[in-house]
Amino acid sequence: MSDALFEYALRMGDNCLILGHRVSEWCGHSPVLEEDIALANTALDLIGQTQLWLGLAGEIEGKGRSADDLAFLRDARAFRNLLLVERPNVDFAHTLVREVLFDVWHFHTLGALKGSSDARVAAIAEKALKEVSYHLQRSADLTVRLGDGTQESHDKMQAALNALWPYVGEMFLQDEVDAELADSGVGPALGVVKPLWDGDMRRLLDQATLKWPDISHVQKGGKDGVHTEALGYVLADMQFLQRAYPGAKW
């Protein structure tokens, strides 16, 4: 069980860390001042959640690795985030669509984890859920407004949705880790999140006048540490100081 929970905490933490990194790349460059604030705030929440999940992972592992050690001293093959969250920002539409696809999953996953049989997991989920409810509210609202805005904003949103759709399926692939945690009541029961996600996403896309993409192939590998080329550059950037000055305190 503890190996599975270690793995699961890494997955949750790495999702937050890598998405937080991507969102933070917008700093000072967003379309409107209110979005600069909202994006920084989202990134800040995600980095806070990273500290909790990776802190838990380090504790479970019991080898004295801190959340920082896990964030800054692992190579790409040891990262467990979904491929979706490492996809580049590209433009505001890609950033927003990536966010909303993830937020709906994150929201329902945390909702299930709130009832975890492991008190530490339940406590993190409860705290994170408050923040993620707000992320989802914001990303869903903007998706509707830009999907049903101008022809140009609609087209950009649809193009981003089509481009990112192959990365959706990985969120719902379940392996032995998920099965083991479902069994013990630590993780969500198998299959609970997908129908909730589908229902929310259908309603949302409908309201946003966006088309459910007719794409069925799934890009996967992130949960096993086989990533896209994008992740190496994220880590080169993120880990630079820790790598260049080994052992220094900051």
Next chain:
Amino acid sequence: MYAQLVKTDADRVKSIDEMDPQERTFQQRIDDNQKIEPKDWMPEGYRKTLVRQIGQHAHSEIVGQLPEGNWITRAPTLERKAILLAKVQDEAGHGLYLYCAAETLGISRDKMMDQLHAGKSKYSSIFNYPTLTWADIGAVGWLVDGAAIMNQVQLQRCSYGPYSRAMVRICKEESFHQRQGYDIMMKLCQGTPEQKEMAQDALNRWWWPSLMMFGPPDADSVHSAQSMAWKIKQATNDDLRQRFVDQTVPQAEYLGLKVPDPDVKWNEEKGGYDYGEVDWDEFYEVLKGNGPCNAERMHDRVKAWEDGAWVREGLVAHADKMAARAAATPVAAE
């Protein structure tokens, strides 16, 4: 400062006898320390001066996100990353309060943005310097936010109500900014020799540009005299600079760092530090657009604005559709 060279349109400050009755009443309210509010009558020069000053200040907050944002993705720990994100988010919030304060004077945020992008409205010279190492993030918080606080504390008493109130909110957050910067420097100075060297190098590069933030000496400037008479500003540039030097030199000593000015010496008689001559040629070059990062900063801001046009247009179009739909829907019966 964040607004370093604010023209007032005055060629000299009028005496109270030369004013017409309306102006005289206005000046008396200022002299009695009453706040001027948006709906109150005000001389056109007062309004224009404030628009320029608040606009420059707001633009500085926004452009100021860029040099610090440069290190968010590379912050060395999760904690430092979170703190820096919170700080930069605050700066964007400051920009927002300030644009709102300027809007009470009858100029729109879009118009101010256009002026910034066209190079017609300035932002602080300090943000045209590069953040080259992590220590620069420490130095910016410690020195740049430190200088900003020095200036903004007196602006809390500015005669224009909305600006004064924005400053009160902003000052509360600025002291956290300065502390986190100093804390970064402290950690570096207690760290490895390489880290300490990084800290000293950052101080060397940020010291003089920080002193320039207060603007050139203005004791004899008519613009400064007019701004002081209107209580838009309460202290001269040199006074504020002196206070900043007096506060900062001991802080550098505490860190074990050396301020890069051989002329810095305690002057018992004036109860403050003497310091060397600021290179005002460099300052004017930076204001003219020839600083190390002017081109990048403007490029980034203009690109963000242009790339984001479809988003802003989309939001407006959606709001219009919603309004049209609401208007077309008969009010539902009970």
